[in-house]
Amino acid sequence: MTEPNEPNLISIQDLKVYYRSGGGLFSAAKTVKAVDGVSLEIRKGETLGLVGESGCGKSTLGRAILRLTEPTAGKVIYNGRDLASLSGSEMREQRKHLQMIFQDPYASLNPRMTVANIIGEPLRTFGIANGSTDERVAELMETVGLNPRFARRYPHEFSGGQRQRVGIARALSVEPEFIVADEPISALDVSIQAQIMNLMQRLQAEKGLTYLFISHDLRAVRHLSDRVAVMYLGKIVEVADGKVIYDAPLMPYTQALVSAVPVPDPAIEATRERIVLAGDVPSPIDPPSGCHFHTRCQFAIPECSRVEPKLVEIKPRHFAACIRINAENPDIKANAAAGLGAVGI
Numbered sequence: 619m620t621e622p623n624e625p626n627l628i629s630i631q632d633l634k635v636y637y638r639s640g641g642g643l644f645s646a647a648k649t650v651k652a653v654d655g656v657s658l659e660i661r662k663g664e665t666l667g668l669v670g671e672s673g674c675g676k677s678t679l680g681r682a683i684l685r686l687t688e689p690t691a692g693k694v695i696y697n698g699r700d701l702a703s704l705s706g707s708e709m710r711e712q713r714k715h716l717q718m719i720f721q722d723p724y725a726s727l728n729p730r731m732t733v734a735n736i737i738g739e740p741l742r743t744f745g746i747a748n749g750s751t752d753e754r755v756a757e758l759m760e761t762v763g764l765n766p767r768f769a770r771r772y773p774h775e776f777s778g779g780q781r782q783r784v785g786i787a788r789a790l791s792v793e794p795e796f797i798v799a800d801e802p803i804s805a806l807d808v809s810i811q812a813q814i815m816n817l818m819q820r821l822q823a824e825k826g827l828t829y830l831f832i833s834h835d836l837r838a839v840r841h842l843s844d845r846v847a848v849m850y851l852g853k854i855v856e857v858a859d860g861k862v863i864y865d866a867p868l869m870p871y872t873q874a875l876v877s878a879v880p881v882p883d884p885a886i887e888a889t890r891e892r893i894v895l896a897g898d899v900p901s902p903i904d905p906p907s908g909c910h911f912h913t914r915c916q917f918a919i920p921e922c923s924r925v926e927p928k929l930v931e932i933k934p935r936h937f938a939a940c941i942r943i944n945a946e947n948p949d950i951k952a953n954a955a956a957g958l959g960a961v962g963i
């Protein structure tokens with residue numbers, strides 16, 4: 619866990635990733651605004667959780683930070699340099715410091731390579747190891763809780779949880795400073811999820827790692843994250859400390875996400891107010907005007923379809939993007955009951 623005023627490790631500034639989609643003989647290509655003007659600070663040593671429904675742009679944002687997907691516009695400042703404007707070879711050099719863990723460890727591991735080769739490959743690629751990597755691979759396997767005796771085995775000989783450990787060992791091999799973990803536990807059995815989360819926490823404490831932890835599972839995010847950013851249709855709509863996002867969210871979208879998480883205690887569960895999110899996430903090809911969420915928001919007023927809300931600090935360290943709330947009137951439900959219209963503009 620980090621102190622509130624840790625310095626930034628990465629500063630994302632107005633980042634955009636637009637994809638060209640479709641387009642053929644009789645139709646024009648459309649623009650998918652997967653990430654549309656994201657600004658975020660990631661502090662040294664913290665875990666920043668990134669949540670939102672499927673299709674909101676979380677993976678694209680994670681990949682764009684590492685330049686695994688090319689940003690369309692904006693900056694990613696790391697160590698005083700803009701990653702988005704580095705040349706290919708300069709970016710390759712930075713990859714040692716910036717690694718990724720993927721959702722499906724099976725799909726992301728080459729099935730024809732032994733685990734030793736998978737974990738050792740980045741060491742050779744970056745010229746970190748000369749000659750044999752056996753010793754270092756054994757050490758990495760031990761670090762992530764794998765028996766080094768299995769180094770000559772292939773990915774299919776491991777369970778899902780073990781494969782994710784292989785993926786983590788591979789990412790750790792180059793001693794990175796920052797790791798984007800994109801849904802690293804979503805494909806795993808519930809019993810295994812906790813083990814991988816504990817491993818990630820232990821590694822963070824031991825190595826001072828900084829994580830961007832992407833997940834649609836709010837419980838996992840809360841467990842692991844110091845701060846949480848909530849994403850909706852390419853934009854960050856709320857940022858706050860993990861506990862605050864979960865216990866006192868300001869945005870109707872976040873409130874709906876939180877209310878969808880089941881509470882283990884049936885007595886509490888019975889008294890809880892559930893906010894149902896109507897429909898799916900609209901297409902990022904032609905997102906709703908104004909606040910993208912207005913089509914699904916029970917508190918939407920006509921202004922919401924006209925005015926694009928800015929992410930502003932409503933309470934200390936708590937940012938939200940909604941024209942119906944501000945620092946004096948942070949409670950949207952109370953504002954709506956009192957007939958307050960657009961107060962944030």
Ligand SMILES: Nc1ncnc2c1ncn2[C@@H]1O[C@H](COP(=O)(O)OP(=O)(O)O)[C@@H](O)[C@H]1O
Nearest residue numbers: 637639650652671672673674675676677678902
């Ligand atoms: N390579 C691509 N080409 C075109 N559209 C894409 C591509 N990758 C993702 N998208 C679209 O961008 C949007 C965001 O996707 P993604 O970043 O995967 O969201 P998430 O990780 O939150 O589920 C989706 O509408 C998705 O269909």
Ligand SMILES: [Mg+2]
Nearest residue numbers: 676677678801
């Ligand atoms: Mg994704």
